[in-house]
Amino acid sequence: MAALLELENITKTFTQKRGGKRDVQAVAGVSLAVSKGETVGLVGESGCGKSTLARLALKLLNPTAGRILFDGADITGMSGRQMLPVRRRLQAVFQDPLASLNSRMTIAEIMREPFDTHGIRLGTGLPARIRELLSFVGMENTDIQKLPPQFSGGQLQRIAIARALALEPDIIVADEPTSALDPSIQAQIVNLLLFIQRKRKISYLIISHDLDVIGHVADRIAVMYLGTVIEQGPADQIMARPLHPYTQALLSAAPTLAARRQRGWKRIVLQGDPPNPANVPSGCRFHPRCHLARDICRLITPPLRAVEDGRLVACHLAPDGTAAIGVEIGRARKGEAAA
Numbered sequence: 001m002a003a004l005l006e007l008e009n010i011t012k013t014f015t016q017k018r019g020g021k022r023d024v025q026a027v028a029g030v031s032l033a034v035s036k037g038e039t040v041g042l043v044g045e046s047g048c049g050k051s052t053l054a055r056l057a058l059k060l061l062n063p064t065a066g067r068i069l070f071d072g073a074d075i076t077g078m079s080g081r082q083m084l085p086v087r088r089r090l091q092a093v094f095q096d097p098l099a100s101l102n103s104r105m106t107i108a109e110i111m112r113e114p115f116d117t118h119g120i121r122l123g124t125g126l127p128a129r130i131r132e133l134l135s136f137v138g139m140e141n142t143d144i145q146k147l148p149p150q151f152s153g154g155q156l157q158r159i160a161i162a163r164a165l166a167l168e169p170d171i172i173v174a175d176e177p178t179s180a181l182d183p184s185i186q187a188q189i190v191n192l193l194l195f196i197q198r199k200r201k202i203s204y205l206i207i208s209h210d211l212d213v214i215g216h217v218a219d220r221i222a223v224m225y226l227g228t229v230i231e232q233g234p235a236d237q238i239m240a241r242p243l244h245p246y247t248q249a250l251l252s253a254a255p256t257l258a259a260r261r262q263r264g265w266k267r268i269v270l271q272g273d274p275p276n277p278a279n280v281p282s283g284c285r286f287h288p289r290c291h292l293a294r295d296i297c298r299l300i301t302p303p304l305r306a307v308e309d310g311r312l313v314a315c316h317l318a319p320d321g322t323a324a325i326g327v328e329i330g331r332a333r334k335g336e337a338a339a
Helices: 050-057 080-089 107-117 123-136 153-165 183-200 211-217 235-240 245-252 255-260 295-299 322-338
Strands: 003-016 022-035 039-043 065-070 090-093 171-175 203-208 220-225 228-234 305-308 311-313
Touching: 003 050, 003 203, 022 039, 022 050, 022 203, 022 228, 039 050, 039 211, 050 171, 050 203, 080 090, 090 153, 107 123, 107 153, 123 153, 153 171, 153 183, 183 203, 183 211, 203 211, 211 235, 220 235, 220 245, 228 235, 228 245
Parallel strands: 039 203, 039 220, 090 171, 171 203
Antiparallel strands: 003 022, 003 065, 220 228, 228 311, 305 311
């Protein structure tokens, strides 16, 4: 299947000036692709770099290194004006709809904005088009002269999705689209996203910390930890048999997912807080919190490697990796002695 959006070895470094100037890598060499009609879910704890990666994918941030390709074209160095045709096809839905929708504009003005920005003149047909879009997301009888604060969070997210659909995009990047909503409303928004994909064959890159949401909507899942992707593969395989200890811990902590697991399930409790991206541990970034960590994990950074068809994992202890442990530890110690 052809890739629509590709991130190739993307890195984003910020300069932190508080407490002395130093560089912080929010995203460190991530490669990710979304094919036409596919949903890719990106999961991980808060602060792992998910939202930064979403903004890089949308070209709201420029990468420090790496390339961004859209439908085969390199858009990494494109200016704002050059990006306009791409932005028609690449849209966004953000976490807090009240923050992403201008509270001083009416819903009619908000829905009209994409057409004005891209020079699309619908004339007298504009009100009908706005109502068609709102109806499509379940907001049939919306008073489009009202302001955003007059709507609930779930209604506002539906309006934000309708605005994203206005230009008939090929892909939507959705950053935590349900996390600011009540649980009952979350399910409605997830079902709406699935309905839209069935009807319009749209692609999604959905960022979330909620594995229940991602497991329900995604075709493929990528798991991030401290700026890197540590596991990637088909959603059903990752949900049924995660290979990385961090992914296993995330799944064990999801209450509704845990209830579906067989009787031998045990909760994996991670020790400590996620490490500071300004002070990345040596070797595997996860080893200070990993209950399975060995010497090799502290000494050598595991590459993201293929272990099965469609499965990638960055763990020395994953399938096909254990045989090399003794050899790699020996090499690492020889390197330390030489230094």
